[in-house]
Amino acid sequence: MGERYMETAQxxxxxxxxxITSREKVAPLITVSVVGQQFMNxxxxxxxSVVDCDEPVGLVTxxxxxxxxxxxxxxxxxxxxxxxxxxxxxxxxxxEEERLDVAMDKALERQDKDIYDEIIVVDDADRYKGxxxxxxxxxxxxxxxxxxxxxxxxxxERARELERMSQVKSQFIANVTHELRSPVNAIIGLAEVMKIxxxxxxxxxxxxxxxxxxxxxINLRAIITNILDLSKIEAGxxxxxxxxFDLVPLLHEVAETARILAGGKPVDVNVTGTIGSxxxxxxxxxxxxxxxxxxxxxxxxxxRGSITVDLTQGNGxxxxxxxxxxxxxxxxxxxxxxxAFGQVENAHIKQHEGTGLGLTITRNxxxxxxxxxxxxxxxGEGTTFTVTLPISPISH
Amino acid sequence: xxxKKILIIDDDDRHLLTAKELLEEEGYxxxxxxLGFGSTNIIKAVRPDLxxxxxxxxxxxxxxxxxxxxxxxxxxxxxxxxxxxxDEDSLRRSVRETRVAGYICKGNILDLKNKVAYxxxxxxxxxxxxxx
Ligand SMILES: Nc1ncnc2c1ncn2[C@@H]1O[C@H](COP(=O)(O)OP(=O)(O)OP(=O)(O)O)[C@@H](O)[C@H]1O
Ligand SMILES: [Mg+2]
Numbered sequence: 001m002g003e004r005y006m007e008t009a010q011x012x013x014x015x016x017x018x019x020i021t022s023r024e025k026v027a028p029l030i031t032v033s034v035v036g037q038q039f040m041n042x043x044x045x046x047x048x049s050v051v052d053c054d055e056p057v058g059l060v061t062x063x064x065x066x067x068x069x070x071x072x073x074x075x076x077x078x079x080x081x082x083x084x085x086x087x088x089x090x091x092x093x094x095x096e097e098e099r100l101d102v103a104m105d106k107a108l109e110r111q112d113k114d115i116y117d118e119i120i121v122v123d124d125a126d127r128y129k130g131x132x133x134x135x136x137x138x139x140x141x142x143x144x145x146x147x148x149x150x151x152x153x154x155x156x157e158r159a160r161e162l163e164r165m166s167q168v169k170s171q172f173i174a175n176v177t178h179e180l181r182s183p184v185n186a187i188i189g190l191a192e193v194m195k196i197x198x199x200x201x202x203x204x205x206x207x208x209x210x211x212x213x214x215x216x217x218i219n220l221r222a223i224i225t226n227i228l229d230l231s232k233i234e235a236g237x238x239x240x241x242x243x244x245f246d247l248v249p250l251l252h253e254v255a256e257t258a259r260i261l262a263g264g265k266p267v268d269v270n271v272t273g274t275i276g277s278x279x280x281x282x283x284x285x286x287x288x289x290x291x292x293x294x295x296x297x298x299x300x301x302x303x304r305g306s307i308t309v310d311l312t313q314g315n316g317x318x319x320x321x322x323x324x325x326x327x328x329x330x331x332x333x334x335x336x337x338x339x340a341f342g343q344v345e346n347a348h349i350k351q352h353e354g355t356g357l358g359l360t361i362t363r364n365x366x367x368x369x370x371x372x373x374x375x376x377x378x379x380g381e382g383t384t385f386t387v388t389l390p391i392s393p394i395s396h
Numbered sequence: 397x398x399x400k401k402i403l404i405i406d407d408d409d410r411h412l413l414t415a416k417e418l419l420e421e422e423g424y425x426x427x428x429x430x431l432g433f434g435s436t437n438i439i440k441a442v443r444p445d446l447x448x449x450x451x452x453x454x455x456x457x458x459x460x461x462x463x464x465x466x467x468x469x470x471x472x473x474x475x476x477x478x479x480x481x482x483d484e485d486s487l488r489r490s491v492r493e494t495r496v497a498g499y500i501c502k503g504n505i506l507d508l509k510n511k512v513a514y515x516x517x518x519x520x521x522x523x524x525x526x527x528x
Contacts, residue, residue, distance in 0.1 A: 178452055181481035182408065185503030189414025192505050196421060212410055348457035 016103045016121055017096035020130035025051040028084035035083050036069055047118040050087045054127040056120045058087030093120045096129050104141055107134050168341055175347050179355045183220040187213060226357040233364045240368055242393055245284045248277050251309050254291040258307055261299035273311040280318055281392040286365045293358040294322040294385045300352050302326030321386040328379040338363050399425040400516055403442055405435050406450035422509055432456030439471050446516055448479040451490060462494040475519045
């Protein structure tokens with residue numbers, strides 16, 4: 001029978017020669033009581049092969065030997081006999097080049113009472129080489145099995161990852177293509193409309209259209225910036241420039257931006273906390289970007305109520321929280337929002353603009369600054385994002 | 397001649413404004429509605445010769461709306477064309493799933509004019525019918 005093709009290099013079964021447990025042997029004419037002595041003195045001796053010159057002729061396992069000997073009158077009956085008289089004279093004998101899995105199959109084909117008996121190993125000339133322990137083989141086999149299971153699991157995990165990536169990619173097509181094209185198409189349309197009215201000498205609504213054009217371009221730039229930022233982060237090209245700056249005025253500045261973003265909605269934007277000034281050593285541009293992302297989300301997803309920015313300090317860290325009274329995030333959506341293009345809303349019926357990159361970028365930036373970010377929310381009531389940053393990069 | 401009526405449904409005012417002016421330039425009568433909801437009633441009232449329908453709209457998407465419109469007896473014969481910034485493949489899929497007349501990609505002005513003329517003609521309402 002040829003080798004099975006299925007067996008690949010990584011799961012190849014070892015040869016039994018490499019697994020020989022012991023080379024212990026006794027001559028067939030040794031008395032049972034001497035062997036008994038040997039078993040008594042060597043507690044980790046599980047078996048003895050009976051070998052005549054170089055040829056194995058039997059096997060005595062500790063378990064069966066003890067059973068025979070300690071049976072009623074056992075010692076009296078057998079003590080003076082030759083060991084070969086009570087040995088198993090037809091033990092399983094296997095060639096040293098046999099594969100472990102084949103040896104294993106043969107061992108397990110034996111009668112139940114013999115299954116765990118040691119296997120005698122011989123060479124090409126049928127000379128005794130030692131024996132191997134079935135118990136040990138079972139352990140060996142299960143390690144191989146575990147390894148191959150692990151390898152399969154790794155492969156499966158990789159397949160799942162690829163699957164997930166392709167899902168992310170198609171989400172990219174659904175969301176970003178639309179988000180990118182929509183302002184571009186508006187710009188093209190507006191430019192064309194303005195061209196027509198210029199040709200006709202109608203300049204009355206020019207100003208209004210120009211400002212629409214500008215908003216579309218700004219909108220587009222924001223999306224492109226996000227995409228480029230994320231590529232930069234993923235390529236490991238984002239650099240950190242640390243400088244001392246006061247966090248408090250920065251928070252007031254971004255709060256002002258949030259007020260503009262909230263537009264006409266009845267939403268109050270407040271900065272709370274008693275700290276009047278707090279200088280930290282960090283990358284100001286990135287801290288501002290983090291805060292703008294969180295506040296623009298709060299402004300976007302809050303219809304009424306308030307947005308509160310709070311600042312506390314302690315343990316060499318500053319903690320900035322942005323709380324809103326907006327739509328909230330369901331527990332089951334809590335994980336996906338930090339993933340690239342992860343949005344709670346379905347692209348076709350989205351109420352809110354955006355590509356789903358803001359929080360991915362934010363999370364990466366926070367990590368680059370040595371901080372952490374957390375979110376807690378109560379669906380329908382509001383959301384709080386909490387960013388913790390070291391006061392100085394080495395204060396940790 | 398009586399100008400053909402076109403109704404544009406889109407949640408984005410920029411697109412409504414530009415498409416309206418560009419098509420008016422072609423001599424059509426153009427009406428706009430900036431919400432998916434209430435569209436069927438408007439269609440019933442206006443009885444347009446063609447509806448340009450955006451796909452991505454809050455709460456009620458264009459593909460859902462198309463199914464609703466073509467599912468009602470009073471509006472089922474009014475031709476609908478998607479007018480969207482979506483990926484062309486995804487538009488083709490939407491067309492197949494909803495059985496609307498076709499799609500027009502936003503941002504291509506020549507295409508907008510040509511295709512609108514084409515779909516009007518298709519529905520047996522050729523704009524130049526007054527010639528005969
Ligand atoms: N304050 C919030 N309240 C409710 N939902 C939120 C809030 N912030 C984020 N989300 C949810 O998390 C999603 C991901 O946010 P993220 O900032 O990454 O993307 P976006 O705001 O949709 O788009 P972008 O920021 O790229 O313009 C949002 O689409 C929204 O579903
Ligand atoms: Mg955002």
